[in-house]
Amino acid sequence: MTLWVLKIGTSLLRGTEKLSTKKIIHNYCSCIAESKARGDQHIIVSSGAVGLGCIQLGFKDRPNNINDLQAAASVGQVHLMDLYQEYMATFGYKVAQILITRSDFSSRNCYRNASMTLKRLLDWGVLPIVNENDAIANEELLYGDNDTLSALVSTAINADQLVLLTDIDRLYSTDPKVSNEAKPITDVLNPNQLKDIESTIQKPTNWGTGGIKTKLVAARIATESGIKVHLADGRKPETLSNILQGSRGGTVFHPSPKPIGNRKSWLAHALDPAGAIEVDEGACKAIQNNGASLLLVGIRQIHGEFTANQPVKLINSKGKELARGISSLSSDSLGNSINNPTNNKNSPVVIHRDVLVLTSDLFT
Template identity: 40%
Template sequence: MRTSILKKVKRIVIKIGSRVLTGDENGLDHALISRLAAETATLRRQGREVIIVSSGAVAAGRKELGIEGRPKSIPQKQAAAAIGQSHLMRAYEEDFGRFGHKVAQILLTRDDLSNRRRFLNARATIDTLLGFGVIPIINENDTVVVDEIKFGDNDNLSALVTNLAEAHLLIILTDIDGFFDSDPRANAGAKLIPLVKSITRDVERAAGGSGSAVGTGGMATKLAAAKKAGQFGVPTLMLNGMIPGILTEAFTGREVGTLFLPARESLNRRKHWIAHTLRPNGRVIVDDGARTVLSRKGKSLLPSGVVRVEGEFDRGACIRVCGTDGAEIARGIADYSHAEIERILGRRSSEIEAILGYKYGDEIIHRDNLVLL
């Protein structure tokens, strides 16, 4: 199975974690970057396109500023990123240049991908760079990022880039051999799981927190990334980036690391963008009848099924759809603002124009803009 899946892969997103790039947490490990450049060059010679989502800027800048451990404030993190990003790109440029490959820097925030036009512009930039044979190096723009526009971690960013770039495989390079049934750092008897067919709640419970002073993600964030990529129909391969030759070895079909299979029913690009890239601004509470119609039949959300609206949002905003028990069942793009929904909730679609004096459509959220969770 693994050989047949990897044989079809032409475009790859490779996420490289801070722990892999910084070795013993004393700045960038240039020997490791050089090795990864050599392995990436091998993939390129095989006719595969490579996009890299790279952590490491804050860790590299932290050394330059003399900061021990994680930066203690957002301004410290932003300052470290500002210094470290140039060091990180210089390392990539020098090491990939030895193999005749050019690299390009792309810095993103959630705002860049939440805005549909900027999302499409970013995709066009990546496609153009790949067309010229350039390897995009993508990172979160930590110098300006705040909580409201953060991706959270580069595991999440790598999953979103997989959708953005329409990649065929996500590779997550970490500092352990793959996904285990328990934390191998705490349990010597932990067993590596080479294949995960579905990311169930039991699988998620086996994940823990961040295992490094320089990283922001742990196994839970890597599982979340694999799940998001899987919902786009893309498999994820988790490998130990500290092992020399691991990328080359993986593409021989040898069972290294952990392969996460994609979901059986995948989301299209737009619905994946709605579900995972947009930040919800409010929510509507629906009755049991609407909940059943949405969950089982995939219909649009009509005003007659809405019992309450919470939060303030404009038309075109992403909102959560929740049952009366508070559980989120879907999210989507609202055709009406919170103020408009408050006036038409519980009413028939045929009454909208008489109540508001105008009408955008019959639905609060059209099914094409609605994603079941």
């Protein structure tokens, strides 16, 4: 049994002259039903609510205003789920709608609850369909197109494989639409190779903005957690079927040989640091080399404002990020303690090692 997370991009669900949106979704549902019959489990992370909403509302052009996009998404989401429900029902399966935002994952309790809900639905034989809550969230509408969310879902439920279906056939060394020297990349063998590829597309080109960058981020998050990732052309009906049957397709990102755990993945990727704590050289060495917790005595300076139990970055004197973790004290409390060291008879633990992940644990 293989647990799959399938991310279906907006561009695939818009439909074409040859394939309508209904036919496209029917094809995907057919592939999933065949795979479920073999004993596999699946979660879909589906974009497309905005596009379908615009069609339902008769818009000729996609709105630019964020409020219009969110309102269109609320219309399109209903139609999107109707299609998935209709076609999975023809194969004898039920579907469930899960609307979440990245901020929902910022709470460890919400993260666990989402994981348990998804696993229970899978146990019942239901197909969960996840989408970002577009009506209230704006990150996905502007940047991510659910790529990062699909990776976070994959780590939350300990998926075996993540498939990123999009409108390109594979990863290339540069934008194949503008360069004849673009070379196809069929395998990304390790996290260091992925890191090198990410660094090359940071240049301001069409290939390095939007879609492909977020897919590489998603691949990094998933592979760091030991999940194999496929980037493949979802425009071809046979692509998904072949991958689900074990065939190659597009680009394969191989999982890290040293995967980080679920908690560390959550700390590293699901949280948005509220501030930063600058630590001295002794604390740097103790944390990096000995796996120590951060004590108050090792703090030099506080950057930004945060409350107790919020995520923060740990940085050195040069501003380089060393780790991320959950601070047990607020920025105000830490600032007062640093400014009045005589009041500190003991050096309390500010970030326990159990809620701390080293930057060096990533890309290794």
